[in-house]
Amino acid sequence: MSGPRAALVPVPAVGPDDLRLSRLEALLDPVFLSGAGWDAERALLRPSPDHRLLGWSHCSVPGCTVETSNQLCTGCRHRQTDSGLSPEQFIASSPAKKYGGAEGRWLLDERLCRVDGCQRPMHARTVGLCNSHALRCRDLFGRLDPADVPLFLDRSDVRPFQSFGSCRVAACLRLAYNSAGLCLLHSQRWHETLRVDVNADLVEWCRREDGVTVSGVANLRGLPRAVVLVVLGGLQLRTGQGRKTRPSQVNRLARAARHQQVASLRDIDLDGVGGDVKSLAAMLVLDVDRATTTPGEEQRKDQWDLVVLGAAGRIDFTILIQPWLRELAKHWASEDLARRRGGGSGGVVRTHIGSLAELSTTLRLTRLDHGLEPAALGRTDIVAFLTRLGHLEQTETISANRRLQIVRHVRTILRDARDLGMTRAGGCAAGLPGEFGVRAEDIPPPVHVDGPGRALPNEVMNALNDALPLLETRSGRAVRVAVARPASTCSIAEGAGSA
Ligand SMILES: [Zn+2]
Numbered sequence: 001m002s003g004p005r006a007a008l009v010p011v012p013a014v015g016p017d018d019l020r021l022s023r024l025e026a027l028l029d030p031v032f033l034s035g036a037g038w039d040a041e042r043a044l045l046r047p048s049p050d051h052r053l054l055g056w057s058h059c060s061v062p063g064c065t066v067e068t069s070n071q072l073c074t075g076c077r078h079r080q081t082d083s084g085l086s087p088e089q090f091i092a093s094s095p096a097k098k099y100g101g102a103e104g105r106w107l108l109d110e111r112l113c114r115v116d117g118c119q120r121p122m123h124a125r126t127v128g129l130c131n132s133h134a135l136r137c138r139d140l141f142g143r144l145d146p147a148d149v150p151l152f153l154d155r156s157d158v159r160p161f162q163s164f165g166s167c168r169v170a171a172c173l174r175l176a177y178n179s180a181g182l183c184l185l186h187s188q189r190w191h192e193t194l195r196v197d198v199n200a201d202l203v204e205w206c207r208r209e210d211g212v213t214v215s216g217v218a219n220l221r222g223l224p225r226a227v228v229l230v231v232l233g234g235l236q237l238r239t240g241q242g243r244k245t246r247p248s249q250v251n252r253l254a255r256a257a258r259h260q261q262v263a264s265l266r267d268i269d270l271d272g273v274g275g276d277v278k279s280l281a282a283m284l285v286l287d288v289d290r291a292t293t294t295p296g297e298e299q300r301k302d303q304w305d306l307v308v309l310g311a312a313g314r315i316d317f318t319i320l321i322q323p324w325l326r327e328l329a330k331h332w333a334s335e336d337l338a339r340r341r342g343g344g345s346g347g348v349v350r351t352h353i354g355s356l357a358e359l360s361t362t363l364r365l366t367r368l369d370h371g372l373e374p375a376a377l378g379r380t381d382i383v384a385f386l387t388r389l390g391h392l393e394q395t396e397t398i399s400a401n402r403r404l405q406i407v408r409h410v411r412t413i414l415r416d417a418r419d420l421g422m423t424r425a426g427g428c429a430a431g432l433p434g435e436f437g438v439r440a441e442d443i444p445p446p447v448h449v450d451g452p453g454r455a456l457p458n459e460v461m462n463a464l465n466d467a468l469p470l471l472e473t474r475s476g477r478a479v480r481v482a483v484a485r486p487a488s489t490c491s492i493a494e495g496a497g498s499a
């Protein structure tokens, strides 16, 4: 997709089928990106240290921008120790110029050779010449000494050289210093790599290699568009939620993505990178997924992230093994969620689906066709279902309250499914006979508890009732029976218009 926002990420346009990515790109907010210090041309994220959520703390020595949570960075700490001064005295006495100025200096390193018009980077800073001119100077004077450089520069036979171009390492912003096309740093790193692996492939190495690490800069160069978009979009969403992120975390994530050459952040292996980066990656992916998925798309899945649907938590429909019953449940759940719209709606719907799973299990266990064909079902299957629940209660697998709840939930869902037309021709439960439903007489009698428990205030009973599953897990069923309030007044969630 092209458009005014396309320039925000320096990578080629997306194919027509890549809907999610183009949605994500449309979400990107130029105001956020500029506030975050996003340099699209160079693919660098350089937020100000003072940014409220993307800021970072740096060394207190004037002009030193090394990221550290301590007062002094490691280098300044060493110099302070050597100086014999206290940290405060050292900070007060430090000349800013020594470290100061261009924070991008090491990243860009674009200081050129002193020969007029020469396009190659300085090699030896002491003489200020590029590698080629330094060699030339040494040949002419028999040594390489800064004192000879003015004489060298005055010579009429000293001509400028053309650039070798940019360093071939995708993440690097420096100029190449030799005909191999690598900057000085990467030339050194490449030779170290060759020492370890003589068969290393330069092209592949250039793709995966790190750039120059600079405090406060997340380098997203050399990453696929899908990864860059998720990082930027995810950061925007996360920052919008008031969460903090340090550029160094983003940079470590980008380095791992580059090393592994992943096409998507979903595929990245972050073992050994650090728990903070791992959870950052997971959240970026999750937030972006949620922001770029429509409710309709989410509802076509078998596991729903309810945040996409305006609720909380997840619902797993795979606990329903019959495809028609799974579709029926999804259709019912989408209607019910839309109707409820509240903080607890996800939990209510999830409990109903858990109840329906008992019907699913009964059909699987008791029918030769495992209940795969809705038209083949009948009253006997409902009877088998109710009988099995009675057995589960007798064997104390479920409580009386839960049994009652399951029956009510299944009654509600099956009745709603009919009302919503799901049993009509073409519906997901087409042909489901009318007698396949829970009748009012099928509902077990309410559980009565007499005695002092009834005298407890309603709020106390509500709290106890909510905690029943936990109590039962911890202390056994006897506790549940002792605590359980009468079902007639209990607040167990019901579907629409439950009996
Ligand atoms: Zn420092």
Ligand SMILES: [Zn+2]
Pocket (backbone or CB within 6 Å): 113, 114, 115, 118, 119, 120, 129, 130, 131, 132, 133, 160, 161
């Ligand atoms: Zn030169």
Ligand SMILES: [Zn+2]
Pocket (backbone or CB within 6 Å): 167, 168, 169, 172, 173, 174, 182, 183, 184, 185, 186
């Ligand atoms: Zn380089």
